Amino acid sequence: MSNKQDRDAEKNQAAAPIPTTEREKTIVRTSILGIVANVLLAAFKAVVGVVSNSIAITLDAVNNLSDALSSVITIVGTKLAGRAPDKRHPMGYGRIEYLTAMVISIIVLYAGITSAVESVQKIVSPEAPDYSAAALVVVAAGVVAKVLLGRHVQSVGRRVNADSLVASGQDALSDAVLSVSTLGAAVVYLAWGISLEAWVGAVISAFIVKAGLEMLWQTLSQILGERVSPELAEKVKSIVAEDECVLGVYDLFLSSYGPERRVGSVHVEVPDITTAEEIDELSRRVAERVFARTDGQVIIAAVGIYSRNTSKDVASMRERVRRIVAAHDHVLQFHGFHVDEARHLLEFDVIIAFEAPDRQGEYHQIVREAEEAFPAYTVRATLDSDITD
Numbered sequence: 001m002s003n004k005q006d007r008d009a010e011k012n013q014a015a016a017p018i019p020t021t022e023r024e025k026t027i028v029r030t031s032i033l034g035i036v037a038n039v040l041l042a043a044f045k046a047v048v049g050v051v052s053n054s055i056a057i058t059l060d061a062v063n064n065l066s067d068a069l070s071s072v073i074t075i076v077g078t079k080l081a082g083r084a085p086d087k088r089h090p091m092g093y094g095r096i097e098y099l100t101a102m103v104i105s106i107i108v109l110y111a112g113i114t115s116a117v118e119s120v121q122k123i124v125s126p127e128a129p130d131y132s133a134a135a136l137v138v139v140a141a142g143v144v145a146k147v148l149l150g151r152h153v154q155s156v157g158r159r160v161n162a163d164s165l166v167a168s169g170q171d172a173l174s175d176a177v178l179s180v181s182t183l184g185a186a187v188v189y190l191a192w193g194i195s196l197e198a199w200v201g202a203v204i205s206a207f208i209v210k211a212g213l214e215m216l217w218q219t220l221s222q223i224l225g226e227r228v229s230p231e232l233a234e235k236v237k238s239i240v241a242e243d244e245c246v247l248g249v250y251d252l253f254l255s256s257y258g259p260e261r262r263v264g265s266v267h268v269e270v271p272d273i274t275t276a277e278e279i280d281e282l283s284r285r286v287a288e289r290v291f292a293r294t295d296g297q298v299i300i301a302a303v304g305i306y307s308r309n310t311s312k313d314v315a316s317m318r319e320r321v322r323r324i325v326a327a328h329d330h331v332l333q334f335h336g337f338h339v340d341e342a343r344h345l346l347e348f349d350v351i352i353a354f355e356a357p358d359r360q361g362e363y364h365q366i367v368r369e370a371e372e373a374f375p376a377y378t379v380r381a382t383l384d385s386d387i388t389d
Contacts, residue, residue, distance in 0.1 A: 023160045023260065027078045030156045030165055031071040034172075037149050038068035041142050048135040057139060059115045059201050060179055063208060064142075066111040067171060070104040074164045077101075081258055094258015101164050101219040108171070109212030116205035122198035139183050146176035161259050163222075167215055174211060227387055228254050228262075232298075236266070239293050240300075245270055245282050247308055250335045250349070253387055260297050267304040269336070272311065279305060306336040306349075314339045317374070321348060324369045330356035331366075332386055339377075346370065346377040351384045359383070 042064035049058030077100025085092040154169025156162075181203060185196040237249045247269040254264035268286070270279065283303040290300050318337045325334040325348075336349035350366060352359045363383045370379045 021082075023162070024078055024082045026156060026160050027162050027165060028075050030153055031074045031078075031168075034071040034149065034153060034168060035068045037145060038064045038071065041145060042068065044138050045142060048138045052135045057135065057182055059118065059204055060139070060142070060175070060182055062111060062115065063175060063204070066107055067168065067175070069107060070164075070168060070171075073100055073103055073107070074168070077103075077164070078162075091257040091263060092261060094261050095223075095256075097162075097164065097258055098219055098222050101167065102216065102223070104164065104167070105212050105215035105219055107212075108215060109209060112205050112208030112210075112212050115208060116202060119198050119201035119205050122201060126195060126198060136183065136186055139179055139186070143176045143179045143183070146172045146179065150176065163218075163259065167218075171211060174207060222256070225255065228252065232262075236290055236294070236298055236300075239290050240266055240268060240286050242289070243268075243282060243285060245274065245278065246286075247271065248306070248335060250306070250333070251304065251384060251387075254298065261299070262297060263299045263301055265302040265304060266300055267306055267336070269306040269308050272307040272309055272338070274307075307338050309339055312339065312341060317346070320373060321346070321370055324373060325350055325366055328352075328362055328366060330359070330362055333384075336382070344377050345380060346374055347380045347382075349382045349384050351386050353386055 042061045045057050045061035045064060049061055077096050081092075081094050081096040081100075083093045150169045150172030152169070153165050153172060157165025157167075157169055181200055185200040189195050232254075233252055236254075237252055240246060240249045249266060249268055251267040252264065253266070254262040256262050266286070268282070270282070274282075286303050287300040290298050314337075317339060321337060322334055325331050330353045331350060332353050333351040334348060336347065338347045339345070340347070348370075350363065352362055356362055360383075363381070367379055367381050370381065371377075
């Protein structure tokens with residue numbers, strides 16, 4: 001197949017719709033399973049908790065109901081996030097999944113706080129529980145059900161890249177651990193007559209609050225904008241580097257518009273004799289190839305260009321500047337080196353780690369040292385951010 005045929009095939013593949021339908025169906029099916037399981041568990045535990053006067057079992061039932069509500073919100077959020085892009089939101093509605101996760105975390109946090117208040121009241125005004133064999137069997141069955149449900153939901157969530165499902169699965173496994181603590185309190189009461197109900201309820205509440213805060217922080221972090229995962233960054237860079245005209249790939253920037261869509265830009269280094277027409281073709285090839293090879297999940301909206309000198313041997317100058325830059329402890333990368341002899345201009349980019357005590361100060365020091373090394377040239381250096389691993 002010719003190069004033109006390769007490009008045409010990739011262009012046709014890139015034009016295909018993003019395959020989110022099956023992912024959406026999978027999330028909805030798994031969430032419905034979670035709703036049914038949690039509602040049944042909540043009903044059984046609520047009856048047992050009221051009959052046995054067990055605050056811990058009753059709070060466990062409330063926690064199951066909050067899990068069921070979370071699954072409902074996950075379904076609604078997934079459906080809304082799957083809406084097609086329109087004039088007002090040209091990048092689609094994928095970020096709704098982040099808002100959905102925030103709502104779920106707030107619900108979990110509220111459930112934990114109200115449970116803590118109820119537990120404190122029971123500590124202040126204790127009531128003796130009345131356990132039965134049936135009550136303990138229900139709680140034990142709930143532990144088994146939660147373990148199975150949690151592992152399944154978590155597995156599906158990882159497979160379809162759905163953070164809400166992964167969180168729900170982890171929450172279910174945590175619930176199983178807490179239910180075991182409820183059983184432990186029951187055993188202590190039946191064996192020694194010591195009631196730990198309210199205290200176990202307080203511990204359960206603390207775990208629920210902790211889970212809610214962690215979920216809320218994770219969601220806020222996603223909304224603020226997290227760095228690209230090393231795996232995705234390496235995959236995209238390797239795809240771009242495959243092009244025969246590309247001499248180097250740098251400054252990959254991807255902004256998230258939902259778990260299944262990222263839009264951004266990348267810089268590539270090309271020979272300085274490359275024509276505008278060749279650069280235009282290169283940009284189109286890169287965008288189409290990345291889109292196709294990532295199943296439509298990554299859109300390269302812009303391709304920046306670094307020009308590598310070919311008409312003059314500047315290897316010694318490049319190596320001298322590289323040594324100057326490398327002498328600074330917090331420098332992560334040096335790239336984009338170019339010399340314009342006509343204007344006596346020396347250009348390069350440098351990435352300094354965020355951990356540096358004074359990034360700006362270190363950057364200006366590098367510029368001064370380069371100017372001292374090449375006094376006949378104007379040094380134009382750019383301080384890039386460390387946005388990918």
